[in-house]
Amino acid sequence: MSFLRNLFKRRTKEVDITICGLASAGKTTIVRYLETGQFVETQPTMGINRGETIKVEKLEINIFDLGGQDDFRVLWPEVNENSNGVVFVVDKHDAMKFEEARLAFQEIVKSQIHEDVIVLILLHKNDIPGGMARSTFIQDFDLIDLSFKWACYETSAKTGENIFEAFRWFFDQLMEESS
C-alpha cells in the first residue's frame, strides 16, 4: 500500500499567487519578464489572465494576473481569497493615482487575503528617473503597520532591475510557508 501511495504521491506542491495593481501599472509586463527575461509590450488584461506556472525546486507557482481596470476589480476578492501570495504593483510615477492604489491595496489586505499570505509590493517603472522614493512610499502606503510578511522593491521590467531579487525573496517565503 505504501508503495502505491508513494507512486501516486505528488512530488511537487502547488501554490497560487495573484498580481494586482491599478491599470497600466506594469503587472503583465512583469509576468512576461519572469517568463522571457525581456521587456515585452503587452495589451491591457481583460478579466483574469491565468498566466505562467513557475517551478522553483519542489514548488509550482501558478500566477494569476488580474486586470487592473475598475470594471475588473470586482473579480479580485474571489481570486485573492484562495491565494497564497499577493504581488501589488504600483507605478512610482503616477502620483495622481497613488491614493487610489493605496485604497485598493488596503482593501486587499483588510478583507481579501488570509493572515499567512505573503505580500510583495513593487514600486515599478524604476527605469524612469524621478518618482516617489521607496522610503516615502513605505510610509505613505501604510506598510509599516502591515501585519503580513511583506517586502517592497523598486523594480523595472525594462531593465530587469530587482525583478529577480524581489521574486526570489517572494518565492523563498512561499517555499518556507508551504514546507
Added chain:
Amino acid sequence: MANALTWFYIIFSWLTVTVNIVLAGALLKNFLNKKTTGTLILFTSYLIIGISTIFGAILYTAEYFGIGIEFVGVNQTMGTVLPVGALLLIYVFTCRHILRDNEMVKSMHLIIISVLIGFILALYFLAIFGITQPDGFIFAEGQSPLWYQITKTDVPNTNLFSLTIISTTLVITAIQIYINTRIIVRAFMLSRRTDKIIRKRGLQMIGWGLVIYIVAGIILALELVIPWSVGSFAPTIFWTLRKTIFFASYVVLYLGWIMPDWFRRRLRGKTWFEMQYKTVTKQS
C-alpha cells in the same frame, strides 16, 4: 434491434460524448479561472458540440431498444445544426484574435449564416412533422409549392434521407468550409509572422486542427450524399473514420485555443526566472 454493429456505434458514440464533455469541462475550468468573454465563447461552443454528440449517442442507444426511428428526425436535426451553431461561436471567438473582421463584416457573416441555418432548421422540422416526401422536397404532391400553404400531411416512411438532407448537408458543408478556410489561412499566415514559439505553435495547431475538421466534414457529406447499397459496410467505415477525425480535431483545437499549462511548458522549456534561480542556487 441490436447487433454487433449497433453495439459498436453505441460504444463509440458515448466515447465521443465523454471526450467532448471532458474538453467542455476543461474549458469551463479555464473560463472560471480567467473569466473572460473569449473563454466563455469557447466553452459554450464546445458545450454545444458536446450536446450534439449526446443527441447522436441517444439515437444509437434508442436503436438498441428498437425505438431509434422515433428519434431519428430530432437527433439528426440537432446533430447537424448544433455544430454549425458552435462554428458561429468559434467564428466570433476568432474575430477577436485571428480574423480581425470589423463589426460590419462580422454582423453580415452572422446574419447570413444564421438565416441559412434557420431555413435549414425549418426544413428539418417540417420533415420531423411528416411533411417531407421520401422522394423529393418538402411539399406533398398536388399541393401548392408556396411555403405558407404547406399543410401537414402524413407520409408513411418519411425520414430525413431525402433530397432535403442532401441539399442542406451541402449548404452546411459549404458554410463550414468557408469559415474554417478563412481561419486556417489567417492562422497559418500569423504563425509565419511571429517569432514567439508558443504563439507560433498555437496558431499552427489551430490551422491543422481545422484542416482535420474540414476533412471530417467532407467525409460526413460524402457519407450522406452517396447512395450506399443496402448492407454495404462502407458507411460504417466512413462513420468510424469521421468520428475519429472529429475527435482528433477537437483535441488538437483544444490544445491550440487553450494551451494548457503542461503543453505550454513543454513547448516553452524553462522560464527565465527558473534558469536564473537554478544558476544562483548552484553558485551559493
